[in-house]
Amino acid sequence: MEKQNTNFRASLPVRKRVAIALWKLATNSEYRSIGHLFGVSNSSVCRCVQDFCKAVCTLLAPEIVHFLDREKLKDMADYFENGWGLTQCVGAIDGSHIPIIAPLEYHTDYFNSKGWHSIILQGVVDGKGLFWNVNDWVGQGGLYPVCTKNICGVNVGYYVLGDSAYPLQNWLLKPFPDNGRLTPEQQTYNKKTSRARVLVENAFGRLKGRWRCLMKRNDSDIKLAKSMVLTCCVLHNLCESHGEDFHQDWNTSSEEPVLVIAAQDMEEECSEIRQALMRHLNV
Structure with a gap:
């Protein structure tokens, strides 16, 4: 510079x-x-x-901000298991709208269902609330390197936790849909995974609390706006890893994210993994 x-x-x-x-x-x-x-x-x-x-x-x-290697994936899986009892979990994924001014080209592509223009920040955080993936679709071929563990008779690889907006994958587990007829075991699974998934919600809150350019409308051109978003995620990791103070009055509630995901649920292939983890959490 x-x-x-x-x-x-x-x-x-x-x-x-x-x-x-x-x-x-x-x-x-x-x-x-x-x-x-x-x-x-x-x-x-x-x-x-x-x-x-x-x-x-x-x-x-x-x-x-980079994909975890084999050693760090194992360390993070151990961290989640010791903290939340979730075997093989290595992160939580979520997304949020970042307000922007309407681009001159293809502005309709950025017009969201809430009636304003935005870009979507999708991030995966580890057990310490640090981003290790931003805006990349991590599921291409699953979370590699593959390291499976037998859980209640099912080989389960590393996975991340998402909310109900995401499709069920063998590397991405979401809650059982609350249709009013959940079994006690399913309720326990939802409750325990939800407690861990709060990590990513808190990370987004702290990210936006520190860097207000993500909360207010960004009037920069779309290329610079995207660059500013990634920069803020990097600075978030620096602040968190160095123990920088965060004042709770900076926090503001964010809107419910709306995610557009092309993949579809793979219920038949992946439900047994979720079922195995559910049984494990109810032991």
Whole structure:
């Protein structure tokens, strides 16, 4: 992000450029207000935000938000089992709408059922509330490397927990649909998996609480808006892993996410995995 001085003017120090970008992400203030606060032009504010997000997405994101390897998958499965009694679980998945201004092209593709334009942030968090997958569909071929464990007579691989909006997969387990006729065992399964799934809901709350550009309408172009979303997820992981304070008054309730998922339920193939886990949780 460092720029060279010219014969006409000195460049902004890197610390100031980073501060300007962080202020934009944390407050979503207008460029004019930020420029007045830091004593720079509107165009300088815009360039600082673009350069900072590009640097984070290029250099930090691959190191901080990445698919878990074999060793980390095992560690995370142990973490979930020790904390929530969920064998083979390695994360929780959820999504949320990020308000944006209507793009000039294909604006109807971004118009959601609630009546405004948005992009969908889908994330998977680990047992500590850190994102290890953002906006990628993790189920291509299942969660690899495959490591199965026999649970009540069924070989169960690693899986993540989702809510009822997601399709049932052998790597993605969701609650039994509450039709008013759930058995006590199914209710126990829903209750215990729901307690663990709160992790991802809390992660989204803390993410949006710190970075207000995800709560208010983002008036940047669609490319920069997507870059800002990923940047905020990276910064979230940094803040959480370093134990940064989070004030509960920052938290605001978010809307119920609406997810568009192409895959369909694989009930016949996957229901026995959910049934096996249900039996295990009721022992």
